[in-house]
Amino acid sequence: MAWLFPFAVLVGAILVLMGLGLPVAFAFFVTNVIGLYLFFGGSIGVTQMVANFSDAVSTYALAPLPMFLVMGSLFFRSGLGEKVIYALDLCIGNLRGRLAYVVLAAGTIFSALSGSSLANTGMMGSLMVPEMLKRGYKPHMAYGPVLGAGSLAVIIPPSSLAVLLGSLAQIDVGALLIAGALPGLLLVVMYxxxxxxxxxxDPDAAPHYPVPAVRAAEKVRAVAVNIIPMSVIxxxxxxxxxxxxxxxTESAGLGCAAVVALLLAYRRFSWSVVWKSLDDAMKVTGMTFLIISASTTFSQIFAFSGASSGFIQFIVGYDFGPYSMLFLMVLVILLLGMFMDQVSMMLITLPIFLPIAQQFGxxxxxxxxxxxxxxxxGFTTPPFGLLLFIMIGVAPKGTSLKTVAMSAAPYIALALLLILLIVVFPRIALFLPNLI
Incomplete structure (x- = not known):
């Protein structure tokens, strides 16, 4: 059990430091310094950590990340998203719960245009939740669809989180991005x-209200002007x-060029929007690259100290089957998701999970x-799901975390059901990547 000491020191230090409120990147750096002095030769190890920085952030697979962020920021800051919602609102008929369907359709389109769950949820929550509550929608019918649709950006390409995961795990980023398209659409149907x-x-959850009749020609024009051009992106x-x-990487560049072209076509281009979008992307990319630099050294220490191989042998010794092991890994992520953000979970779990995944083939x-x-x-699991706090921020004053979390619960259940379907029917995930 010699591996248990470095395992406990490294994982324990990360959890304690983040629990004390230290930013993720700095928690990893402090843990790395402790690990380097204990298991990696002291100051020589620190020199190696500094040398790792350039190698960690110069990975070609990370190149799409800042461009996807710029693309999404340009889309939202320019107001193109509001035009999409307007067109969808015209086209969806006089259905009970029509605004919930508008949110779901808009969230699906936004996911394919921005790759950011936080941005999607913030925009749809601020625009749609007040209107839904004013129309008499019960809280779970107002908050739930926004939370469910907002989280779609994690798997529907272009997902920034997928780019980060593919880079860190050395998975083909293109294949991983495409793999999320079919499951993402399936999840939309389930929602x-x-x-x-x-x-x-409960018909009273979304009261039926009269909607002015809209001519078919007007609907066609709204779609042609406000939605079809987005399909270019x-x-x-x-x-x-x-x-x-x-x-x-090339597709990310083409996506940015397509958004700029649409801004020019809609006469919404301004250097102010461009500057703010670049500033948004720079902040997120800078912090992400800092975290990646720290996590690269953390993975090296984890392997060099024997914690990684020892833990794998310990797990294999229990003779878990591949599906039982997969269940345990998903359960760990769900538990961590109650207390930390996705990037933190990814950086903590990947060094442990990836060797196990390779072991099981x-x-x-x-x-x-x-x-x-x-x-x-994990985006919507209480008490610290990020989307829950965004929703509380746009909800009426006094809205409780319990109310928002209960609204998200059915959507969480469907996401877990989709995981089960992908485990049982792997072609749901692999059909499109196999076409490439």
């Missing part, structure tokens, strides 16, 4: 079925990867997508 069931069971990002025309893309879905659930 729509849930909304339908909720309105059937989706094709530039997703279609070019599927067709083998572009790598993920999991398909890397299939395994990576299951991890992404588990991280997605």
């Amino acid at each position: 729509a079925t849930l909304i339908l069931a909720q309105t059937k069971i 989706v094709f530039m990002v997703v279609g070019t990867i599927i067709l083998g025309i572009a790598t993920p 999991y398909d890397p893309v299939w395994f990576g997508l299951i991890l992404l879905l588990a991280y997605e659930v």
